[in-house]
Amino acid sequence: LTQLFRPLDMLGMVYRTIRQGLIDMAEMFRLLDEPQEVSDRPGAPALVIRRPSVVFDNVVFGYEKDRQILHGLSFEVPAGRNYAIVGPSGAGKSTLARLLFRFYDPQGGRILIDGQDIKEVTQASLRAAIGIVPQDSVLFNDTIGYNIGYGRDDATQADIEEAARGAALMGLIDRLPQGFQTEVGERGLKLSGGEKQRVAIARTLVKNPPILLLDEATSALDTRTEQDILATLHRVAEHRTSLSIAHRLSTIADADSILVLQEGRLAESGTHGQLLRAGGLYAEMWARQASETDELGEAAE
Ligand code: ATP
Numbered sequence: 001l002t003q004l005f006r007p008l009d010m011l012g013m014v015y016r017t018i019r020q021g022l023i024d025m026a027e028m029f030r031l032l033d034e035p036q037e038v039s040d041r042p043g044a045p046a047l048v049i050r051r052p053s054v055v056f057d058n059v060v061f062g063y064e065k066d067r068q069i070l071h072g073l074s075f076e077v078p079a080g081r082n083y084a085i086v087g088p089s090g091a092g093k094s095t096l097a098r099l100l101f102r103f104y105d106p107q108g109g110r111i112l113i114d115g116q117d118i119k120e121v122t123q124a125s126l127r128a129a130i131g132i133v134p135q136d137s138v139l140f141n142d143t144i145g146y147n148i149g150y151g152r153d154d155a156t157q158a159d160i161e162e163a164a165r166g167a168a169l170m171g172l173i174d175r176l177p178q179g180f181q182t183e184v185g186e187r188g189l190k191l192s193g194g195e196k197q198r199v200a201i202a203r204t205l206v207k208n209p210p211i212l213l214l215d216e217a218t219s220a221l222d223t224r225t226e227q228d229i230l231a232t233l234h235r236v237a238e239h240r241t242s243l244s245i246a247h248r249l250s251t252i253a254d255a256d257s258i259l260v261l262q263e264g265r266l267a268e269s270g271t272h273g274q275l276l277r278a279g280g281l282y283a284e285m286w287a288r289q290a291s292e293t294d295e296l297g298e299a300a301e
Contacts, residue, residue, distance in 0.1 A: 038105050038123070046125035049114050051079035052210040052241045054100065060108030061099060069095050070264040072109065077257075079114070082234075082242045084252035086285065087261030093245045096261070097213055100243070102126055113211070131209035133233065135216070137200035139191065144173065145180030148202040155206050167202035168232050169195070194225040201232055212242040216251055226251075249286050258282065 054077040062068040070092050077083045085093050099106060102118050111118045118126050139147050148163055149155035160180065164170055172195060176182040184191055191199065204212070214233060230251055246252040253272040260267045260275065260282045267281045275282035
C-alpha cells in the first residue's frame with residue numbers, strides 16, 4: 001500500500017482513478033481472496049485506451065516455483081468483442097483473471113491491453129479500465145443509491161438513476177418506501193442474491209469501464225432470475241470488450257468466441273457451433289451438462 005501514498009501530487013483525476021482501483025481491488029480480493037504481489041515500475045505511465053483489446057501472449061505462470069499453472073497461454077480478445085472462458089475445474093480460469101488484473105506477474109510472456117504491456121503501466125489505471133461483476137457482491141451498510149454510485153466520486157443522481165435503469169433495478173427501487181435513499185445491508189432492507197448482483201451491475205455501469213470481467217453465477221439464482229440477469233449482463237457487455245468466466249455452458253452459447261482452457265493451455269476456441277462440430281472437449285462438456293440438466297429435469301417431475 002505504501003506506493004499509493006508515495007507521490008504527493010495524486011489529486012483530482014488521479015486520486016479518483018486510484019480510489020477506483022482500490023474499490024475494484026477490494027472487490028477482487030474478496031472475490032479471489034488473494035494477496036497483492038506486484039508494484040508499479042517507477043515513472044510508469046497510465047494505460048491509455050483507444051481500442052480495448054486484450055492479448056495473452058505466450059503467458060507462463062505458476063503460484064509456486066515448481067508448479068506451473070499456465071503453460072504458454074495465448075489468445076486475443078479484439079476490442080468490443082464478448083468472449084467466454086470455460087474449462088474444467090482447476091484449468092486456470094480464475095488465474096487468468098487474476099493475471100489480467102495484475103495481482104501477479106507472469107513468469108513468461110506478456111499480457112497486453114490495447115497494445116500496452118500491463119506490467120509497464122500503473123496498476124491504478126489498469127484497474128480503472130476493468131469492471132468486475134462478481135458472483136456475489138458485497139453491499140455497504142448505506143443507501144441503495146450510495147451502493148450504486150460507489151466507485152465514482154462524481155456520480156450524479158442522474159448517473160445513478162441511469163445505471164439503475166440499465167441494471168433493471170428501477171422496479172425494485174420504485175417499490176421501496178424511500179427509493180434510492182432506502183438503507184440496505186445488515187441494518188436495512190435485505191436484498192436477494194439477484195438484486196445484489198443487479199446493484200453490482202449498476203455500480204459497473206456508473207463506472208463505465210471499457211473492459212468487463214464477468215464471473216458468471218454458478219447456481220445461486222433461480223432460472224428465471226438468472227435469465228433476466230444474463231440478459232442485463234449481455235446488454236451491459238455490448239460495445240465493450242468482455243471476458244466471462246462461465247460455469248454453465250448454456251449461458252455463453254452466443255459469445256463471439258469461447259476459449260476452452262484445459263490444464264493451463266488453450267485446448268480449443270471458436271463459436272459454440274464451431275466447437276460442437278469440432279467434437280472436442282467443449283462438445284464433451286456440453287453433452288455432459290445437457291444430460292445432467294435432463295436428469296435434473298426428470299428428477300423434478
Ligand atoms: P474453478 O472452475 O474450479 O474455479 P479455475 O479454472 O478457475 O477452477 P484456478 O482457480 O485458476 O482454476 O486454479 C488453477 C490451478 O491453480 C489449480 O490447480 C489451483 O489449485 C491452483 N491455485 C489457484 N490459486 C492458487 C494459489 N493462490 N496458490 C497456489 N495454487 C493455486
